[in-house]
Amino acid sequence: MxxxxxxxxxxxxxxxxxxxxxxxxxxxxxxxxxxxxxxxxxxxxxxxxxxxxxxxxxxxxxxxxxxxxxxxxxxxxxxxxxxxxxxxxxxxxxxxxxxxxxxxxxxxxxxxxxxxxxxxxxxxxxxxxxxxxxxxxxxxxxxxxxxxxxxxxxxxxxxxxxxxxxxxxxxxxxxxxxxxxxxxxxxxxxxxxxxxxxxxxxxxxxxxxxxxxxxxxxxxxxxxxxxxxxxxxxxxxxxxxxxxxxxxxxxxxxxxxxALPHITWQALESSWSAALLISIVAFAESVSMAQTLAxxxxxxxxxxxxxxxxxxxxxxxxxxxxxxxxxxxxxxxxxxxxxxxxxxxxxxxxxxxxxxxxxxxxxxxxxxxxxxxxxxxxxxxxxxxxxxxxxxxxxxxxxxxxxxxxxxxxxxxxxxxxxxxxxxxxxVMYLYRTTLPHTAIVGRLPGTEHFRNVRRHRVETRSRLAILRIDESLYFGNARFLEDTVAQVVAEQPMLRDLVLMCPAVNYIDISAIDSLELIQKRLHDGHICLHLAEVKGPVMDQLKKTEFLEKINGRVFLSTYAAWKELQADEPESGRRSAHS
Amino acid sequence: MxxxxxxxxxxxxxxxxxxxxxxxxxxxxxxxxxxxxxxxxxxxxxxxxxxxxxxxxxxxxxxxxxxxxxxxxxxxxxxxxxxxxxxxxxxxxxxxxxxxxxxxxxxxxxxxxxxxxxxxxxxxxxxxxxxxxxxxxxxxxxxxxxxxxxxxxxxxxxxxxxxxxxxxxxxxxxxxxxxxxxxxxxxxxxxxxxxxxxxxxxxxxxxxxxxxxxxxxxxxxxxxxxxxxxxxxxxxxxxxxxxxxxxxxxxxxxxxxxALPHITWQALESSWSAALLISIVAFAESVSMAQTLAxxxxxxxxxxxxxxxxxxxxxxxxxxxxxxxxxxxxxxxxxxxxxxxxxxxxxxxxxxxxxxxxxxxxxxxxxxxxxxxxxxxxxxxxxxxxxxxxxxxxxxxxxxxxxxxxxxxxxxxxxxxxxxxxxxxxxVMYLYRTTLPHTAIVGRLPGTEHFRNVRRHRVETRSRLAILRIDESLYFGNARFLEDTVAQVVAEQPMLRDLVLMCPAVNYIDISAIDSLELIQKRLHDGHICLHLAEVKGPVMDQLKKTEFLEKINGRVFLSTYAAWKELQADEPESGRRSAHS
Structure with missing residues (x-):
C-alpha cells in the first residue's frame, strides 16, 4: 500500500x-x-x-x-x-x-x-x-x-x-x-x-x-x-x-x-494554447533543473x-x-x-x-x-x-x-x-537530415571479418561485388534517396554482378520503403544484377516475411556480411567467364 | 550549349x-x-x-x-x-x-x-x-x-x-x-x-x-x-x-x-496555402506516375x-x-x-x-x-x-x-x-518512434567476431562486461532515453565493471546528446564502471573530438567490438580480484 x-x-x-x-x-x-x-x-x-x-x-x-x-x-x-x-x-x-x-x-x-x-x-x-x-x-x-x-x-x-x-x-x-x-x-x-x-x-x-x-x-x-x-x-x-x-x-x-477561478468558454478557447506553451516551458525548466540537482x-x-x-x-x-x-x-x-x-x-x-x-x-x-x-x-x-x-x-x-x-x-x-x-x-532540420539516409560502400579490413567505409579505411573490394551499408531505418522520408543511391552505385561499377545491402542499422522498414526496395530489386534484375541482404535484424526480418519482397528477390539473405563475402567469392570464376564472353 | x-x-x-x-x-x-x-x-x-x-x-x-x-x-x-x-x-x-x-x-x-x-x-x-x-x-x-x-x-x-x-x-x-x-x-x-x-x-x-x-x-x-x-x-x-x-x-x-490573371493582395493572402497544397498533390501524383511509367x-x-x-x-x-x-x-x-x-x-x-x-x-x-x-x-x-x-x-x-x-x-x-x-x-508517428532509440545488449556469436542481440541469438556474455548496441543516431529526441537505458543496464548487471557502447549505427550525435553522454559518463564513473566506445564511425569521431567528452571518458575507444571483447577480457582477472576484496 x-x-x-x-x-x-x-x-x-x-x-x-x-x-x-x-x-x-x-x-x-x-x-x-x-x-x-x-x-x-x-x-x-x-x-x-x-x-x-x-x-x-x-x-x-x-x-x-x-x-x-x-x-x-x-x-x-x-x-x-x-x-x-x-x-x-x-x-x-x-x-x-x-x-x-x-x-x-x-x-x-x-x-x-x-x-x-x-x-x-x-x-x-x-x-x-x-x-x-x-x-x-x-x-x-x-x-x-x-x-x-x-x-x-x-x-x-x-x-x-x-x-x-x-x-x-x-x-x-x-x-x-x-x-x-x-x-x-x-x-x-x-x-x-x-x-x-x-x-x-x-x-x-x-x-x-x-x-x-x-x-x-x-x-x-x-x-x-x-x-x-x-x-x-x-x-x-x-x-x-x-x-x-x-x-x-x-x-x-x-x-x-x-477561490475557484471563473471560467468561460470564450476564455478557455482563447487561452488554452498559451497555457500549453507555459506548461511546456515550466516543465522543461523544472525537469532539467531537477535532473541537474539529482x-x-x-x-x-x-x-x-x-x-x-x-x-x-x-x-x-x-x-x-x-x-x-x-x-x-x-x-x-x-x-x-x-x-x-x-x-x-x-x-x-x-x-x-x-x-x-x-x-x-x-x-x-x-x-x-x-x-x-x-x-x-x-x-x-x-x-x-x-x-x-x-x-x-x-x-x-x-x-x-x-x-x-x-x-x-x-x-x-x-x-x-x-x-x-x-x-x-x-x-524540420532533423527530418531533413533523415531524408538523406547515410550510406557507405564498404570493403573488408584485410584479414578480419570487418567491413568498413572504402572512403575512410584501406579495405579490400571486388569489381563484381558491391556492399552498400545502410545506416538508417528506411521510411517514407528516405526511401526515394535509397533508389537514387543504388542507381549511382550501379552506374559507377559497370562490372557489378552482386549487390549486397548491409543492414546492421536498419531497425524498421515501413511500407513506403518496401515499395522502393521492390523497385530497386526490379531494376537490378533488369540489369542482370543479383540483390542480396546481409545482417538483417530479427524484427526487420519478421517484417520482410510479411511481404512478397523476399520471394521476389533474386539473391540471398546472409546472416553476416563476411558470409556474403565468402560465398559470393565462390561465384566469382563463373562471373569472370561470363564477362569474358560479353 | x-x-x-x-x-x-x-x-x-x-x-x-x-x-x-x-x-x-x-x-x-x-x-x-x-x-x-x-x-x-x-x-x-x-x-x-x-x-x-x-x-x-x-x-x-x-x-x-x-x-x-x-x-x-x-x-x-x-x-x-x-x-x-x-x-x-x-x-x-x-x-x-x-x-x-x-x-x-x-x-x-x-x-x-x-x-x-x-x-x-x-x-x-x-x-x-x-x-x-x-x-x-x-x-x-x-x-x-x-x-x-x-x-x-x-x-x-x-x-x-x-x-x-x-x-x-x-x-x-x-x-x-x-x-x-x-x-x-x-x-x-x-x-x-x-x-x-x-x-x-x-x-x-x-x-x-x-x-x-x-x-x-x-x-x-x-x-x-x-x-x-x-x-x-x-x-x-x-x-x-x-x-x-x-x-x-x-x-x-x-x-x-x-490574359494575365487579375491579382490582388487580399486574394493572394487567402489562397496561397491552398495553392501550396494543390502543388504538392499535383507533384506527388505526377512524379509517382512518371516514375512508374519510366x-x-x-x-x-x-x-x-x-x-x-x-x-x-x-x-x-x-x-x-x-x-x-x-x-x-x-x-x-x-x-x-x-x-x-x-x-x-x-x-x-x-x-x-x-x-x-x-x-x-x-x-x-x-x-x-x-x-x-x-x-x-x-x-x-x-x-x-x-x-x-x-x-x-x-x-x-x-x-x-x-x-x-x-x-x-x-x-x-x-x-x-x-x-x-x-x-x-x-x-509525428515517425518522430515518436525515433524518440525511443532501438538498443540491444549484445553477446559474441561463439567462434566468430560477430556480436548479436542476446535476446535473439545464442551468444557468449560476461558478468563484468556489457555491450550495448545503439541502433540510431543520437539527437535531442532520444538522448534522455539513452540515459534511462544505461541506468537500467547497470541496475540489471550488478557485477558490471565495463560498459561498451557499440555505435555502428550512430551517424551523428547532436549537442543535446553530448550532454546526455557526459551525464552517463559521470554516473558510471560514480559507480566505478568504465565507459568505452566501439565501432564509432569516422564522422562521428570527428564530432566527438570537438568536445571534452573523449577527455572525460574513463574508458577507451575501440575500432571493433571484438577488439573491446579481447582487451577487456585481459582485465578480467584483475577485476575478479578487485571484486573478491569488495
Missing part, C-alpha cells in the same frame, strides 16, 4: 524517516531561500502584470503542493521570470481579444497549465519534453532574459513599458527617453551597482574575515533583501513617493483567499511524477488567485547549497512567505518599484549565456543555427511565437 | 532525333488520348466549379508547355479529378471569405501553384515530396475519390451538390432525395451501366472477333466518348433539356483568350525538372483562364499503352483538343450534365483501392493507422484539412 501511495505522493517515501537533524538543515535552507524569494516573488508578480501581493500568494500553497507530490528534494518552486513574461504576453493578447478581466485570465492560465501538466503526467507523456532540444531551450531562455530586462528598463526611467518584441520595447523606451524621472533613475542605478558589487566582492571579503565558504556564498546572495530593506527605509524617511518616485502602493495584507546527489527523479507535482503547484496557485509558477533556477541552486535535505524545506519556505504576507505588507507598500525592476534585471542577466552559443556553433552548424534562430525569433516575434518556431525549426 | 539547354528544356534532347516512325506512333496515341480527354476535361471543369469549356482550355497550352519542359515521355498532363475537387474546395472558401469572383480565384490558384512548383524546382526542393508517405497518399486519394463520387451523385438526382465533407454531402443528398428528376436518373443509371459493361465485356468480345490485344484494350476504354456521342444524339433528338434534364448549355466556341521502359525522370514542367503547365493554364492541372493517372496509362514515344504525343493531343474547342462546342451544349457526372463517378471508382488498406494494415499497424486515419480525416474534414492532418500524423 505504501509503495503504491509512494508512487503518486512521494512525501510518503521520505516523511516517515524525517529526523531532527534533517529538520534543522531544512529550516536553515528555508530561511535563506525565503529572504531571496520575497523580493523575487514581488518582482515577478509585477512582471506578469499582476498585483505585487499575488507573487507572495504564488509562493505559499504551490510550494506546499510540490512538497507533497514532487520528486526532487531541493527544487524551489514558485514565480519564475520567463514564465511570468510568457503569462503577461498571453494575458495581454487574450484581454485584447476578449475584453476579459486581466487577473482572472492570469488565474485561468495557471489553472489550465496545472491541469495540462497533470494530464501529461497521468498519460505518462513526459517524453514530449524530448522534442525541445537543448539549443532551442538555451536560445529561448537567453532571448527571454533580454526581453525581460528590456521591459524593466522602462521602470528605471520611471515608467512601465509593455511590449512583446524587442522592436516594440525599443520603440517605447525611445519614446520615454526624453521624459525620464531623475530620482528614479538614480535609485535604480545605485541599486544595480550595489547588487553587482555585493555579488562580486562580498564573497571574497567574507572569506577574508574568516567565514566558512558556504556561509560566505549564501550571504553574498543576500543582495536583493539588503537593497529592499535599505530602499524601504530611505523611501519612508524621505517620502520618495511624494517626489515622483513610483512605489508599490497599498497592498492587501493577509493570506490569499481561496545528479549532483546521485538521486533520480521521475519526469512523469514531476509533471504531476508541478501541475498541482500551478493549480494551487490558481486557487490562491495567482499566476503560473515553475521551478526557479537561482532559488533551487541556493536551496541546494544552503543544505536543504528534503521537500520539507519548501514547505517551511512557504511558511516564511506566509508570515511576510501577514505582517510585512505595510512596509512593502513604500518600496520603490524601480528596485524590483533592478532585482529582475540583475536576476535575468544570468539567463543570457553567450558561451553556450559559441559551444553549440563550434560543435555543429545545425545546433548553432537552431540556437541562434530560436534566440532571434524569440526577440523579434515574442516569447510564444519564438518558442513554437524554434521547436518547428529544429524538428 | 545544347547540354545546358537540354537540362532546362528537355525537348532539346529528343526533338532533333525525331523520325517519321515516332511521329506515326505519337499521332495514334494522341488520337486515342484525345477521345478520352475531351469528356474528362469537360467533366473535371464542372467538378472544379468552372464553365465546361475551361476544361478544354486547360488541355491545350498546358500540354504544350509540358511537352517542352517535362522529362517523362508519356505522362499525360491536364485536368485531374482530385486536383479539381481541391480547387473547388479552396475557391469556395476564398470566395466566402473575400467575395471575389469565382473564376478569377480559380485562375489565380493555377498561377500560384505553377509559380510554387517552378520555385520548388529551381531551388531543387523536390525532396519535399518524401514527406508524403505512401499510406498517406493512398488514404488521401481513396477518400478524395469517395468525396468526388458523392458530389456527383447529386447530378444523378438532377441537382448539383456542393459540400466539402462526406457529412455535408450526405446531408445535401438526403434533402434532395425527395425531389429527384426521373428522366435524369434514368439517363444516369443507363449511362453508368453502359460504361461498366463496355469496360468489362468489350475487351474479351473484341479479342473474340479477332482484334489485336492492344487495339481491343484501347477500344474498350472508349466508353466515355461513346456514351457522350449517344447521349448528345438522344438529347438533340428528344429535346431533353425541355423535359427537365439539365444540359451543359451554350458554351463559347473557339480557343482560349490569353520504370516500365527503363528510363529515368528528374523530379526537380518535373516540378518545372508541371509548374509551366499550371501557369499556361492560368494564362488560358483555366484551373490547376496535374498528370492524369488514367490518361497516362492509355497514352503509354497506345504507343506514345515522345512528349510530341502530348502536343498532338493539345491540337486535337483545340480542334474540338473550335468546332464541337455547339454539339456539346446539348450534352446532359448527368452524363459527365457518370463519367466522373466511373473514373474515380478506380482511385478507391481497398486492397492497399489491407496490405498496409497487415504490414504494420503504424502504416495501417496512418492510411486509415488520413482516409477518415479526409472524408470528415475535407480534402485540404485531411491531407495536412495526414502528413502531420505520419510525421
Amino acid at each position: 505504501r509503495v503504491r501511495l509512494g508512487r503518486y505522493a512521494p512525501i510518503v517515501r521520505w516523511f516517515p524517516k524525517y529526523t531532527p537533524t534533517l529538520f534543522v538543515n531544512d529550516a536553515l535552507a528555508a530561511a535563506v531561500v525565503t529572504l531571496l524569494l520575497i523580493p523575487q516573488a514581488l518582482a515577478y508578480a509585477l512582471l506578469a502584470g499582476m498585483p505585487a501581493q499575488t507573487g507572495l500568494y504564488a509562493s505559499i500553497l504551490p510550494l506546499l503542493a510540490y512538497a507533497v507530490l514532487g520528486t526532487s528534494r531541493t527544487l524551489a518552486v514558485g514565480p519564475f521570470a520567463v514564465v511570468s513574461i510568457m503569462t503577461a504576453t498571453a494575458v495581454n493578447q487574450v484581454v485584447a481579444q476578449t475584453g476579459l478581466d486581466y487577473i482572472s485570465v492570469a488565474v485561468l492560465l495557471a489553472l489550465l497549465s496545472g491541469m495540462m501538466l497533470i494530464a501529461l503526467g497521468i498519460l505518462r507523456l513526459g517524453f514530449l519534453i524530448n522534442l525541445l532540444s537543448r539549443p532551442v531551450i538555451s536560445g529561448f531562455i537567453a532571448a527571454s532574459g533580454i526581453l525581460i530586462a528590456a521591459s524593466q528598463f522602462g521602470q528605471m526611467l520611471g515608467m512601465p513599458v509593455q511590449g512583446q518584441t524587442l522592436w516594440a520595447l525599443a520603440q517605447r523606451l525611445w519614446e520615454l527617453y526624453g521624459e525620464f524621472d531623475r530620482g528614479t533613475l538614480a535609485i535604480g542605478l545605485s541599486s544595480l551597482a550595489t547588487l553587482i558589487c555585493l555579488k562580486r566582492y562580498l564573497y571574497p571579503l567574507l572569506i577574508l574575515i574568516g567565514l566558512s565558504d558556504t556561509a560566505s556564498r549564501l550571504m553574498a546572495r543576500s543582495g536583493p533583501i539588503v537593497i529592499i530593506v535599505v530602499s524601504i527605509w530611505l523611501s519612508v524617511r524621505w517620502q520618495l513617493s511624494e517626489h515622483g518616485v513610483a512605489v508599490i502602493g497599498r497592498v492587501a495584507s493577509g493570506l490569499p483567499e481561496l 545528479n549532483r546527489r546521485g538521486e533520480r527523479i521521475d519526469p512523469d511524477q514531476e509533471l504531476i507535482g508541478l501541475g498541482a503547484a500551478n493549480m494551487a496557485s490558481a486557487f490562491s488567485g495567482a499566476f503560473p509558477v515553475s521551478a526557479s533556477l537561482s532559488r533551487s541552486a541556493v536551496n541546494d547549497e544552503a543544505g536543504a535535505a528534503t521537500p520539507a524545506a519548501g514547505a517551511m519556505t512557504a511558511l516564511g512567505v506566509a508570515l511576510a504576507a501577514l505582517f510585512l505588507m505595510p512596509l512593502i507598500s513604500q518600496l520603490p518599484r524601480v528596485v524590483l525592476a533592478v532585482i529582475i534585471i540583475h536576476a535575468v542577466a544570468s539567463l543570457v549565456n553567450p558561451s553556450s552559443f559559441v559551444r553549440a556553433w563550434r560543435y555543429s552548424r545545425n545546433d548553432g543555427v537552431a540556437q541562434i534562430a530560436t534566440f532571434l525569433l524569440t526577440l523579434l516575434a515574442g516569447v510564444t511565437n519564438g518558442l513554437i518556431l524554434g521547436v518547428v525549426l529544429s524538428l | 545544347r547540354v545546358r539547354l537540354g537540362r532546362y528544356a528537355p525537348i532539346v534532347r529528343w526533338f532533333p532525333k525525331y523520325t517519321p516512325t515516332l511521329f506515326v506512333n505519337d499521332a495514334l496515341a494522341a488520337a486515342v488520348v484525345t477521345l478520352l480527354l475531351i469528356p474528362q476535361a469537360l467533366a473535371y471543369a464542372l467538378l472544379a466549379g468552372m464553365p465546361a469549356q475551361t476544361g478544354l482550355y486547360a488541355s491545350i497550352l498546358p500540354l504544350l508547355a509540358y511537352a517542352v519542359l517535362g522529362t517523362s515521355r508519356t505522362l499525360a498532363v491536364g485536368p485531374f479529378a482530385v486536383v479539381s475537387i481541391m480547387t473547388a474546395t479552396a475557391v469556395n472558401q476564398v470566395v466566402a471569405q473575400t467575395g471575389l469572383d469565382y473564376i478569377s480565384v480559380a485562375v489565380l490558384l493555377a498561377l500560384l501553384s505553377g509559380m510554387m512548383l517552378i520555385a520548388l524546382g529551381i531551388l531543387r526542393l523536390g525532396f519535399l515530396i518524401n514527406l508524403l508517405s505512401r499510406p498517406v497518399i493512398s488514404g488521401f486519394i481513396a477518400a478524395s475519390g469517395i468525396l468526388i463520387a458523392a458530389s456527383q451523385f447529386g447530378q444523378m438526382l438532377g441537382m448539383p451538390v456542393q459540400g466539402q465533407t462526406l457529412w455535408a454531402l450526405a446531408q445535401r443528398l438526403w434533402e434532395l432525395y425527395g425531389e429527384f428528376d426521373r428522366g435524369t436518373l434514368a439517363i444516369g443509371l443507363s449511362s453508368l451501366a453502359t460504361l461498366i459493361c463496355l469496360k468489362r465485356y468489350l475487351y474479351p468480345l473484341l479479342i473474340l472477333i479477332g482484334l489485336s490485344d492492344t487495339a481491343s484494350r484501347l477500344m474498350a476504354r472508349s466508353g466515355p466518348i461513346v456514351i457522350i456521342v449517344v447521349s448528345i444524339w438522344l438529347s438533340v433528338r428528344w429535346q431533353l433539356s425541355e423535359h427537365g434534364v439539365a444540359v451543359i448549355g451554350r458554351v463559347a466556341s473557339g480557343l482560349p483568350e490569353l 520504370n516500365r521502359r527503363g528510363e529515368r525522370i528528374d523530379p526537380d525538372q518535373e516540378l518545372i514542367g508541371l509548374g509551366a503547365a499550371n501557369m499556361a493554364s492560368a494564362f488560358s483562364g483555366a484551373f490547376p492541372v496535374s498528370a492524369s493517372l488514367s490518361r497516362s496509362a492509355v497514352n503509354d499503352e497506345a504507343g506514345a514515344a515522345t512528349p510530341a504525343a502530348g502536343a498532338m493531343t493539345a491540337l486535337g483538343v483545340a480542334l474540338a474547342a473550335l468546332f464541337l462546342m455547339p454539339l456539346i451544349s446539348q450534352l446532359p450534365r448527368v452524363v459527365l457526372a457518370v463519367i466522373i463517378i466511373h473514373a474515380v471508382a478506380s482511385l478507391v483501392n481497398p486492397s492497399s488498406f489491407v496490405r498496409a494494415w497487415r504490414y504494420s499497424r503504424n502504416d495501417g493507422v496512418a492510411q486509415i486515419a488520413t482516409f477518415l480525416l479526409t472524408l470528415l474534414a475535407g480534402v485540404t484539412n485531411g491531407l495536412i492532418l495526414g502528413v502531420v500524423l505520419s510525421l
Whole structure:
C-alpha cells in the first residue's frame, strides 16, 4: 500500500524517516531561500502584470503542493521570470481579444497549465519534453532574459513599458527617453551597482574575515533583501513617493483567499494554447533543473511524477488567485547549497512567505518599484549565456543555427511565437537530415571479418561485388534517396554482378520503403544484377516475411556480411567467364 | 550549349532525333488520348466549379508547355479529378471569405501553384515530396475519390451538390432525395451501366472477333466518348433539356483568350496555402506516375525538372483562364499503352483538343450534365483501392493507422484539412518512434567476431562486461532515453565493471546528446564502471573530438567490438580480484 501511495505522493517515501537533524538543515535552507524569494516573488508578480501581493500568494500553497507530490528534494518552486513574461504576453493578447478581466485570465492560465501538466503526467507523456532540444531551450531562455530586462528598463526611467518584441520595447523606451524621472533613475542605478558589487566582492571579503565558504556564498546572495530593506527605509524617511518616485502602493495584507477561478468558454478557447506553451516551458525548466540537482546527489527523479507535482503547484496557485509558477533556477541552486535535505524545506519556505504576507505588507507598500525592476534585471542577466552559443556553433552548424534562430525569433516575434518556431525549426532540420539516409560502400579490413567505409579505411573490394551499408531505418522520408543511391552505385561499377545491402542499422522498414526496395530489386534484375541482404535484424526480418519482397528477390539473405563475402567469392570464376564472353 | 539547354528544356534532347516512325506512333496515341480527354476535361471543369469549356482550355497550352519542359515521355498532363475537387474546395472558401469572383480565384490558384512548383524546382526542393508517405497518399486519394463520387451523385438526382465533407454531402443528398428528376436518373443509371459493361465485356468480345490485344484494350476504354456521342444524339433528338434534364448549355466556341490573371493582395493572402497544397498533390501524383511509367521502359525522370514542367503547365493554364492541372493517372496509362514515344504525343493531343474547342462546342451544349457526372463517378471508382488498406494494415499497424486515419480525416474534414492532418500524423508517428532509440545488449556469436542481440541469438556474455548496441543516431529526441537505458543496464548487471557502447549505427550525435553522454559518463564513473566506445564511425569521431567528452571518458575507444571483447577480457582477472576484496 505504501509503495503504491509512494508512487503518486512521494512525501510518503521520505516523511516517515524525517529526523531532527534533517529538520534543522531544512529550516536553515528555508530561511535563506525565503529572504531571496520575497523580493523575487514581488518582482515577478509585477512582471506578469499582476498585483505585487499575488507573487507572495504564488509562493505559499504551490510550494506546499510540490512538497507533497514532487520528486526532487531541493527544487524551489514558485514565480519564475520567463514564465511570468510568457503569462503577461498571453494575458495581454487574450484581454485584447476578449475584453476579459486581466487577473482572472492570469488565474485561468495557471489553472489550465496545472491541469495540462497533470494530464501529461497521468498519460505518462513526459517524453514530449524530448522534442525541445537543448539549443532551442538555451536560445529561448537567453532571448527571454533580454526581453525581460528590456521591459524593466522602462521602470528605471520611471515608467512601465509593455511590449512583446524587442522592436516594440525599443520603440517605447525611445519614446520615454526624453521624459525620464531623475530620482528614479538614480535609485535604480545605485541599486544595480550595489547588487553587482555585493555579488562580486562580498564573497571574497567574507572569506577574508574568516567565514566558512558556504556561509560566505549564501550571504553574498543576500543582495536583493539588503537593497529592499535599505530602499524601504530611505523611501519612508524621505517620502520618495511624494517626489515622483513610483512605489508599490497599498497592498492587501493577509493570506490569499481561496477561490475557484471563473471560467468561460470564450476564455478557455482563447487561452488554452498559451497555457500549453507555459506548461511546456515550466516543465522543461523544472525537469532539467531537477535532473541537474539529482545528479549532483546521485538521486533520480521521475519526469512523469514531476509533471504531476508541478501541475498541482500551478493549480494551487490558481486557487490562491495567482499566476503560473515553475521551478526557479537561482532559488533551487541556493536551496541546494544552503543544505536543504528534503521537500520539507519548501514547505517551511512557504511558511516564511506566509508570515511576510501577514505582517510585512505595510512596509512593502513604500518600496520603490524601480528596485524590483533592478532585482529582475540583475536576476535575468544570468539567463543570457553567450558561451553556450559559441559551444553549440563550434560543435555543429545545425545546433548553432537552431540556437541562434530560436534566440532571434524569440526577440523579434515574442516569447510564444519564438518558442513554437524554434521547436518547428529544429524538428524540420532533423527530418531533413533523415531524408538523406547515410550510406557507405564498404570493403573488408584485410584479414578480419570487418567491413568498413572504402572512403575512410584501406579495405579490400571486388569489381563484381558491391556492399552498400545502410545506416538508417528506411521510411517514407528516405526511401526515394535509397533508389537514387543504388542507381549511382550501379552506374559507377559497370562490372557489378552482386549487390549486397548491409543492414546492421536498419531497425524498421515501413511500407513506403518496401515499395522502393521492390523497385530497386526490379531494376537490378533488369540489369542482370543479383540483390542480396546481409545482417538483417530479427524484427526487420519478421517484417520482410510479411511481404512478397523476399520471394521476389533474386539473391540471398546472409546472416553476416563476411558470409556474403565468402560465398559470393565462390561465384566469382563463373562471373569472370561470363564477362569474358560479353 | 545544347547540354545546358537540354537540362532546362528537355525537348532539346529528343526533338532533333525525331523520325517519321515516332511521329506515326505519337499521332495514334494522341488520337486515342484525345477521345478520352475531351469528356474528362469537360467533366473535371464542372467538378472544379468552372464553365465546361475551361476544361478544354486547360488541355491545350498546358500540354504544350509540358511537352517542352517535362522529362517523362508519356505522362499525360491536364485536368485531374482530385486536383479539381481541391480547387473547388479552396475557391469556395476564398470566395466566402473575400467575395471575389469565382473564376478569377480559380485562375489565380493555377498561377500560384505553377509559380510554387517552378520555385520548388529551381531551388531543387523536390525532396519535399518524401514527406508524403505512401499510406498517406493512398488514404488521401481513396477518400478524395469517395468525396468526388458523392458530389456527383447529386447530378444523378438532377441537382448539383456542393459540400466539402462526406457529412455535408450526405446531408445535401438526403434533402434532395425527395425531389429527384426521373428522366435524369434514368439517363444516369443507363449511362453508368453502359460504361461498366463496355469496360468489362468489350475487351474479351473484341479479342473474340479477332482484334489485336492492344487495339481491343484501347477500344474498350472508349466508353466515355461513346456514351457522350449517344447521349448528345438522344438529347438533340428528344429535346431533353425541355423535359427537365439539365444540359451543359451554350458554351463559347473557339480557343482560349490569353490574359494575365487579375491579382490582388487580399486574394493572394487567402489562397496561397491552398495553392501550396494543390502543388504538392499535383507533384506527388505526377512524379509517382512518371516514375512508374519510366520504370516500365527503363528510363529515368528528374523530379526537380518535373516540378518545372508541371509548374509551366499550371501557369499556361492560368494564362488560358483555366484551373490547376496535374498528370492524369488514367490518361497516362492509355497514352503509354497506345504507343506514345515522345512528349510530341502530348502536343498532338493539345491540337486535337483545340480542334474540338473550335468546332464541337455547339454539339456539346446539348450534352446532359448527368452524363459527365457518370463519367466522373466511373473514373474515380478506380482511385478507391481497398486492397492497399489491407496490405498496409497487415504490414504494420503504424502504416495501417496512418492510411486509415488520413482516409477518415479526409472524408470528415475535407480534402485540404485531411491531407495536412495526414502528413502531420505520419510525421509525428515517425518522430515518436525515433524518440525511443532501438538498443540491444549484445553477446559474441561463439567462434566468430560477430556480436548479436542476446535476446535473439545464442551468444557468449560476461558478468563484468556489457555491450550495448545503439541502433540510431543520437539527437535531442532520444538522448534522455539513452540515459534511462544505461541506468537500467547497470541496475540489471550488478557485477558490471565495463560498459561498451557499440555505435555502428550512430551517424551523428547532436549537442543535446553530448550532454546526455557526459551525464552517463559521470554516473558510471560514480559507480566505478568504465565507459568505452566501439565501432564509432569516422564522422562521428570527428564530432566527438570537438568536445571534452573523449577527455572525460574513463574508458577507451575501440575500432571493433571484438577488439573491446579481447582487451577487456585481459582485465578480467584483475577485476575478479578487485571484486573478491569488495
